[in-house]
Amino acid sequence: xxxxxxxxxxxxxxxxxxxxxxxxxxxxxxxxxxxxxxxxxxxxxxxxxxxxxxxxxxxxxxxxxxxxxxxxxxxxxxxxxxxxxxxxxxxxxxxxxxxxxxxxxxxxxxxxxxxxxx
Amino acid sequence: xxxxxxxxxxxxxxxxxxxxxxxxxxxxxxxxxxxxxxxxxxxxxxxxxxxxxxxxxxxxxxxxxxxxxxxxxxxxxxxxxxxxxxxxxxxxxxxxxxxxxxxxxxxxxxxxx
Numbered sequence: 001x002x003x004x005x006x007x008x009x010x011x012x013x014x015x016x017x018x019x020x021x022x023x024x025x026x027x028x029x030x031x032x033x034x035x036x037x038x039x040x041x042x043x044x045x046x047x048x049x050x051x052x053x054x055x056x057x058x059x060x061x062x063x064x065x066x067x068x069x070x071x072x073x074x075x076x077x078x079x080x081x082x083x084x085x086x087x088x089x090x091x092x093x094x095x096x097x098x099x100x101x102x103x104x105x106x107x108x109x110x111x112x113x114x115x116x117x118x
Numbered sequence: 119x120x121x122x123x124x125x126x127x128x129x130x131x132x133x134x135x136x137x138x139x140x141x142x143x144x145x146x147x148x149x150x151x152x153x154x155x156x157x158x159x160x161x162x163x164x165x166x167x168x169x170x171x172x173x174x175x176x177x178x179x180x181x182x183x184x185x186x187x188x189x190x191x192x193x194x195x196x197x198x199x200x201x202x203x204x205x206x207x208x209x210x211x212x213x214x215x216x217x218x219x220x221x222x223x224x225x226x227x228x229x230x231x
Contacts, residue, residue, distance in 0.1 A: 042224070
């Protein structure tokens with residue numbers, strides 16, 4: 001099983017609709033979860049993070065976390081053509097470092113390509 | 119406020135050559151992680167540096183090595199380049215290797231011919 005899996009996409013929605021992006025992860029010890037947006041040819045840009053079960057809203061974006069189900073999602077309301085991008089789910093997993101102490105490793109899913117049609 | 123700076127932005131190398139990529143972390147950050155992103159894939163973790171030590175390593179061969187300097191900047195070195203090493207190389211910095219978000223640089227696009 002892959003560590004972080006995303007719905008494969010691509011996902012196409014009309015302008016103004018709600019886009020729903022999903023992600024599951026394998027490590028029950030994971031403690032923080034991130035959604036990055038990546039435009040073609042650009043680097044990832046952090047748009048949301050969530051640590052606790054439930055919903056977290058920021059403008060048109062809502063992140064949802066269910067640790068029991070090892071599931072995290074991102075909802076984009078009133079989707080705009082400018083939201084068209086690849087959305088990457090990333091999970092910060094606690095792993096033993098090679099040289100002592102505690103450490104986290106940010107692990108990404110493959111990404112979901114979202115297209116918002118005008 | 120300077121973000122994460124990577125250099126060069128683009129690079130073309132020949133198979134078998136060696137390459138060095140550079141990264142300066144965001145002000146206030148002391149941990150640097152390197153990722154390789156092939157076309158159509160998510161970023162793959164290469165390794166992480168903190169306190170000038172390699173703290174973690176992903177599933178990459180020893181041809182990939184790195185270094186962190188006292189000013190927290192970092193280098194990624196790749197020896198004996200293969201065509202399959204062609205990718206976007208991303209540097210991400212964070213404040214200690216903790217449970218926080220990471221800030222990414224704009225990346226270095228490496229093409230091996």
